[in-house]
Amino acid sequence: MDKMNCEKCSELLLEYMDGELSSEETALVRSHIEACPECLREYEDYAEIRRTASEHAAGPRAIARNRIRPRARREGERLEGP
Amino acid sequence: MFGIKKKSELSDEEEMKRFQNGDESGFNVLLMRHGPAVLRFIRKMTGADAARAEDLLQEVFVKVIERRGHYDPGQKFTTWLYSIARNHCIDFLRTESFRRHGSLDAPVSAGDEGGAVVIDMIRGGERAQDEKVYDREVRDVLDEGLGGLKEEFREVFLLREVEGLSLDEIAAVTGSPLGTVKSRLRYAYRDLRRAFTESGYFEERRKARGE
Numbered sequence: 001m002d003k004m005n006c007e008k009c010s011e012l013l014l015e016y017m018d019g020e021l022s023s024e025e026t027a028l029v030r031s032h033i034e035a036c037p038e039c040l041r042e043y044e045d046y047a048e049i050r051r052t053a054s055e056h057a058a059g060p061r062a063i064a065r066n067r068i069r070p071r072a073r074r075e076g077e078r079l080e081g082p
Numbered sequence: 083m084f085g086i087k088k089k090s091e092l093s094d095e096e097e098m099k100r101f102q103n104g105d106e107s108g109f110n111v112l113l114m115r116h117g118p119a120v121l122r123f124i125r126k127m128t129g130a131d132a133a134r135a136e137d138l139l140q141e142v143f144v145k146v147i148e149r150r151g152h153y154d155p156g157q158k159f160t161t162w163l164y165s166i167a168r169n170h171c172i173d174f175l176r177t178e179s180f181r182r183h184g185s186l187d188a189p190v191s192a193g194d195e196g197g198a199v200v201i202d203m204i205r206g207g208e209r210a211q212d213e214k215v216y217d218r219e220v221r222d223v224l225d226e227g228l229g230g231l232k233e234e235f236r237e238v239f240l241l242r243e244v245e246g247l248s249l250d251e252i253a254a255v256t257g258s259p260l261g262t263v264k265s266r267l268r269y270a271y272r273d274l275r276r277a278f279t280e281s282g283y284f285e286e287r288r289k290a291r292g293e
Contacts, residue, residue, distance in 0.1 A: 010268075046275065049278060079086070
């Protein structure tokens with residue numbers, strides 16, 4: 001593998017966050033991030049984006065139950081026919 | 083007990099098989115399990131308001147009913163479900179430009195008995211949530227950022243980061259090679275980072291952390 005640079009680091013960042021890189025690549029990305037303020041910032045920003053997205057995942061739960069199931073059942077009956 | 087699963091513990095694929103065999107409760111379980119997440123995906127994917135997104139969700143699950151005979155129980159149910167949802171969103175986006183919402187106050191169409199009541203409940207529930215102003219702002223920033231993404235980047239980001247699908251599953255859902263999925267996710271992050279930066283969000287966060 002070529003020596004790590006910012007472009008390569010950026011390319012591998014998400015897989016690094018997911019722990020999907022080989023141990024060699026992980027070590028290269030980690031040491032690059034520790035030495036490069038721009039890439040460290042990119043890493044922190046991506047982690048923040050991921051955090052906001054996962055917090056966002058909490059959504060309204062009852063809606064589907066209350067409205068969709070009766071409709072779907074009616075639709076199912078219609079499709080089945082008499 | 084005795085290694086027998088309770089009905090509620092059946093896998094998605096087993097529930098779908100029950101439904102294919104005419105047991106409606108299999109469908110109900112799947113709807114309860116996945117309805118909220120698919121609704122969220124639809125809302126974020128299309129930018130549709132709550133009422134329209136519910137209609138789209140209904141249409142998706144009606145397709146599940148209509149196409150149940152085509153489902154192969156060997157296939158992961160969520161891959162099949164999100165394929166239907168994703169294609170339905172794309173059809174919707176083709177006929178209506180993104181973020182051209184109808185008004186939230188638009189009357190609920192005739193025949194949706196109880197619909198207006200449900201919408202009121204949703205609105206009330208959203209307002210009633212003990213939600214800090216800060217959290218709302220974060221959500222706005224994310225929504226804005228998502229709205230600005232290219233459609234193919236947005237869908238990959240939502241399936242991965244909000245719905246928690248694996249990259250392989252996303253490749254199956256979107257019919258794209260794994261490498262394409264990975265690069266689209268990277269582009270989504272790159273563009274979201276730009277949007278978050280322009281909104282001043284990161285700066286605020288760094289200040290808050292005392293950096």
